[in-house]
Amino acid sequence: MSEPRPHHAPPCDACPHTIAGRCHLGHLxxxxxxxxxxxxxxxxxxxxxxxxxxxxxxxVRLVRFSAEGRxxxxxxxxxxxxxxxxxxxxxxxxxxxxxxxxxCVTDPATLERGMDANAALRRQMLTSTAEQLSRxxxxxxxxxxxxxxxxxIAFLVHAAQDMAATPQPDGxxxxxxxxxxxxxxxxxxxxxxxxSRTVSALAEQGEVQSLGGGRYRxxxxxxxxxxxxxxxxxxxxx
Numbered sequence: 666m667s668e669p670r671p672h673h674a675p676p677c678d679a680c681p682h683t684i685a686g687r688c689h690l691g692h693l694x695x696x697x698x699x700x701x702x703x704x705x706x707x708x709x710x711x712x713x714x715x716x717x718x719x720x721x722x723x724x725v726r727l728v729r730f731s732a733e734g735r736x737x738x739x740x741x742x743x744x745x746x747x748x749x750x751x752x753x754x755x756x757x758x759x760x761x762x763x764x765x766x767x768x769c770v771t772d773p774a775t776l777e778r779g780m781d782a783n784a785a786l787r788r789q790m791l792t793s794t795a796e797q798l799s800r801x802x803x804x805x806x807x808x809x810x811x812x813x814x815x816x817x818i819a820f821l822v823h824a825a826q827d828m829a830a831t832p833q834p835d836g837x838x839x840x841x842x843x844x845x846x847x848x849x850x851x852x853x854x855x856x857x858x859x860x861s862r863t864v865s866a867l868a869e870q871g872e873v874q875s876l877g878g879g880r881y882r883x884x885x886x887x888x889x890x891x892x893x894x895x896x897x898x899x900x901x902x903x
């Protein structure tokens with residue numbers, strides 16, 4: 666992880682992930698909290714990271730590069746996710762801060778000792794790794810099954826489930842997507858123009874209204890999921 670701001674002890678007692686029982690890094694002897702600016706590269710594909718930890722706030726993009734150098738967006742790590750590789754392993758993706766992020770980090774040796782001594786921490790690390798791999802596999806599956814338009818819509822449906830979303834009295838939902846539009850395009854494996862055209866078409870149909878600043882009003886989330894073929898048989902197949 667490159668050039669973090671000064672480290673300080675993590676405020677574990679006030680952390681929602683600790684309060685919810687999802688994070689157990691506070692049991693380790695050496696844990697620090699770091700803040701990184703958007704577009705900071707945390708580590709490169711194939712690296713053995715010097716720091717590993719948990720994303721506290723913000724979003725980190727997962728990117729792989731093909732042998733030809735083609736950039737492929739595979740998803741976004743969200744708060745509570747493991748960032749970096751498990752001890753003794755290399756990082757499968759390049760990790761970039763898509764927004765300003767805060768992470769609680771430690772060194773791999775400290776994490777490994779903590780996992781040996783603390784079953785809850787061990788479960789947390791293994792569960793987080795499995796969940797991220799499951800999301801990446803789903804993203805790859807969607808690319809093979811859905812059209813580019815459907816993938817753009819699927820991104821917005823998943824954003825409504827994974828990011829800040831506020832139900833409205835009329836049954837609609839306002840979703841905050843803090844990521845740049847190019848992340849939307851990368852993860853959807855399409856062009857920025859396709860994202861813009863699809864959002865404009867959804868607006869004309871009354872399905873989605875762009876409110877500016879990365880905020881979108883979704884008229885009916887279930888109906889939007891059906892437009893992306895993410896409901897019914899599609900869910901069963903996934």
